[in-house]
Amino acid sequence: MGTLLFLGQTLRIAIPYLFAAAGGAIAERAGIVSLTLEGFMLGGAFGAVIGSFYTESAWMGMLCGALVGLLLGAVHAVASIRYRADQIVVGVALNLFVVGATRFFLQLAFDSSSNSPRVAGFGGEGASGNAGAFLANPLIWLGIAVIPALAWLVGRTTFGLRVRAVGEHPVAAQSVGVPVTRVRYAAVLLSGLFASLGGVYLALDQHQFTDSMTAGRGFIALAAVIFGRWDPKRAGIACLLFAAAETLQIRLQAAQLIPSQFVAMIPYLLTIVAVAGVVGRSTPPAALGKAE
Amino acid sequence: MRKLLALLGVLLAIHVAFLFVRPAGAALPATADAVDVGIVFDLGGRGDKSFNDGAYLGAERAMRELGARVRFVEPGEGSDREAGLRLLAAEGMDLVIGVGFIFTDDLSQLALEYPNVAFAGVDFAVGVDSTGAVIQPPKNLAALKFREEQGSFLVGALAALVGGSKKVGFVGGMDSPLIHKFEAGYRAGAMHVCPDCEVIAQYAGVTPEAFRNPGRGKELALSQFQSGVNVIYHASGSTGLGVFEAARTLKKLGIGVDADQYNEAPGYVLSSMVKGVDAAVFDAIKRVKEQRFVGGIYQFGLAENGVGYVYDARNKALIPDSVRTRLEALRAEIIAGRITVPSTR
Numbered sequence: 060m061g062t063l064l065f066l067g068q069t070l071r072i073a074i075p076y077l078f079a080a081a082g083g084a085i086a087e088r089a090g091i092v093s094l095t096l097e098g099f100m101l102g103g104a105f106g107a108v109i110g111s112f113y114t115e116s117a118w119m120g121m122l123c124g125a126l127v128g129l130l131l132g133a134v135h136a137v138a139s140i141r142y143r144a145d146q147i148v149v150g151v152a153l154n155l156f157v158v159g160a161t162r163f164f165l166q167l168a169f170d171s172s173s174n175s176p177r178v179a180g181f182g183g184e185g186a187s188g189n190a191g192a193f194l195a196n197p198l199i200w201l202g203i204a205v206i207p208a209l210a211w212l213v214g215r216t217t218f219g220l221r222v223r224a225v226g227e228h229p230v231a232a233q234s235v236g237v238p239v240t241r242v243r244y245a246a247v248l249l250s251g252l253f254a255s256l257g258g259v260y261l262a263l264d265q266h267q268f269t270d271s272m273t274a275g276r277g278f279i280a281l282a283a284v285i286f287g288r289w290d291p292k293r294a295g296i297a298c299l300l301f302a303a304a305e306t307l308q309i310r311l312q313a314a315q316l317i318p319s320q321f322v323a324m325i326p327y328l329l330t331i332v333a334v335a336g337v338v339g340r341s342t343p344p345a346a347l348g349k350a351e
Numbered sequence: 352m353r354k355l356l357a358l359l360g361v362l363l364a365i366h367v368a369f370l371f372v373r374p375a376g377a378a379l380p381a382t383a384d385a386v387d388v389g390i391v392f393d394l395g396g397r398g399d400k401s402f403n404d405g406a407y408l409g410a411e412r413a414m415r416e417l418g419a420r421v422r423f424v425e426p427g428e429g430s431d432r433e434a435g436l437r438l439l440a441a442e443g444m445d446l447v448i449g450v451g452f453i454f455t456d457d458l459s460q461l462a463l464e465y466p467n468v469a470f471a472g473v474d475f476a477v478g479v480d481s482t483g484a485v486i487q488p489p490k491n492l493a494a495l496k497f498r499e500e501q502g503s504f505l506v507g508a509l510a511a512l513v514g515g516s517k518k519v520g521f522v523g524g525m526d527s528p529l530i531h532k533f534e535a536g537y538r539a540g541a542m543h544v545c546p547d548c549e550v551i552a553q554y555a556g557v558t559p560e561a562f563r564n565p566g567r568g569k570e571l572a573l574s575q576f577q578s579g580v581n582v583i584y585h586a587s588g589s590t591g592l593g594v595f596e597a598a599r600t601l602k603k604l605g606i607g608v609d610a611d612q613y614n615e616a617p618g619y620v621l622s623s624m625v626k627g628v629d630a631a632v633f634d635a636i637k638r639v640k641e642q643r644f645v646g647g648i649y650q651f652g653l654a655e656n657g658v659g660y661v662y663d664a665r666n667k668a669l670i671p672d673s674v675r676t677r678l679e680a681l682r683a684e685i686i687a688g689r690i691t692v693p694s695t696r
Contacts, residue, residue: 064574064577068570068573068574071570072566072570075566166398170398171398171399171400172395172396172397172398172399172403173395173398173399173400173401173589174400174589174592261566264566264569264596265565265566265569265592265593265596266596267565267592269563269565269589269592270395270563270589271560271563272563272564272565272566272589274556274560274561274563274564274566274567275560276566305570306570309553309570309571309574310574312553312554313551313553313574313575313578320526320557323556323557
């Protein structure tokens with residue numbers, strides 16, 4: 060029973076990370092820096108609540124959240140690809156923009172600066188608290204499926220091959236007829252879509268939107284991508300690892316064995332270790348962040 | 352690139368310009384002895400259903416009853432809070448109020464620079480010097496503080512009496528002395544009525560983001576509920592909304608903080624530890640109006656009705672009469688000084 064609770068909680072915590080990491084992996088493999096995951100998630104969360112509130116359907120909420128993700132992805136893509144702006148600057152700006160914009164629309168729609176009213180979620184009452192309702196949430200299944208699907212997409216399909224080529228050596232890819240720009244657009248749009256679903260999960264699980272509710276999860280997901288050496292499968296495992304560390308922290312804190320501050324640093328510590336090259340060589344896609 | 356920079360520049364200029372936009376509704380006809388009050392809200396601004404809304408209520412009452420003219424400033428994310436306070440002080444307001452402990456340093460500084468303006472800080476964090484003695488705020492600065500530990504003591508007793516499982520829970524936001532105060536009072540209250548009870552206290556994080564992470568709050572609460580806790584008190588900002596969500600999911604109870612949070616999960620909110628921010632703000636304005644404002648530290652505890660717990664028609668059904676009687680007796684004992692509530696862990 061204890062193990063089952065532990066695994067369930069780990070999975071619930073991991074779902075937003077898995078979605079966001081999938082988004083991060085695809086964009087970064089195409090050579091576009093993904094600092095925007097946090098913004099995509101927050102935008103997705105807000106879209107989901109707006110959609111669910113006005114249609115009273117969680118499915119419509121999911122759709123709206125995904126649309127917001129695509130829209131933000133498009134903004135990121137146009138700025139980074141079309142206008143060749145510095146991708147890190149675009150990422151930071153987009154994240155700040157989403158924080159401000161969601162707060163603005165929250166005030167406009169619900170006359171509150173802190174949270175939205177309660178909206179419909181998946182699985183009705185009791186979702187995520189007990190096992191049955193938890194498994195009735197389609198976003199759980201999507202979250203579990205997204206990493207294997209992405210691994211297949213990147214590793215086994217023509218599109219995936221192109222994404223990888225574009226991220227490693229766009230000039231060479233161009234010379235053999237790969238439409239570099241189009242592949243990158245597609246990758247960034249997919250990134251927005253995937254990451255926003257992480258936000259959709261969070262918001263519908265809470266049945267409401269709260270100001271800045273993603274609380275840095277996008278950055279943890281990016282850390283997972285780097286920790287996983289830009290490989291979807293490894294990134295997925297990293298997400299589960301980080302989520303397990305968090306669950307452990309929750310349990311240890313209750314038992315008051317070691318200071319919570321210490322366990323809270325585990326994901327970041329692991330990432331630094333990974334980037335420092337302790338766990339094998341960590342090489343980003345060669346063309347990552349480069350305009351050409 | 353140059354175009355982008357120019358665009359950024361323009362956006363920045365617009366942003367700065369908006370900082371100085373005056374909210375409407377503050378211009379009342381001038382009367383000879385009307386008090387001019389400026390209020391700078393904490394992050395979140397109006398509509399936070401908590402702190403800032405409390406200050407707004409108090410100011411609104413002062414407008415109605417005292418004819419005060421109040422101007423509100425809502426600083427945005429990352430913008431300079433100090434600028435808002437300074438603007439109001441420089442404009443010759445009679446009283447400038449900063450809502451939230453975040454304004455502590457700025458208020459102390461400005462009070463010295465503008466000795467003729469009265470300042471008040473809600474939740475002002477009074478410092479102590481190296482010998483541990485309290486540093487008194489400047490003469491023209493009132494530190495409006497609340498004895499959260501006293502209110503927390505009562506909801507701690509409430510949780511232990513209603514929970515009935517020898518285990519009560521606490522979820523804090525950022526792991527910091529400010530929130531430890533809530534935990535200390537809560538723990539003392541629970542242990543007072545149930546010496547063999549266990550208090551499980553957890554925090555959502557070690558950064559200010561821990562106050563805005565409902566996802567985390569829900570997971571913390573779920574694991575506490577699953578370990579046998581039946582009632583959880585939160586002092587964690589919107590992270591606590593996740594605690595209520597968990598309570599709703601597992602049909603357990605949560606206790607709100609700062610304002611009456613019953614509406615966040617009707618039927619699953621046992622009570623709320625409320626802070627009388629509105630009363631404190633109104634009181635400060637009234638003192639200025641009656642020209643008897645003096646700086647110093649103002650403590651609003653149970654005796655002053657500065658803190659308390661919600662007991663009304665909506666949550667009555669959740670609190671048995673015997674428990675209510677017991678809590679009122681405890682309240683009287685604290686006011687009489689027979690029980691001293693600790694404010695640190």
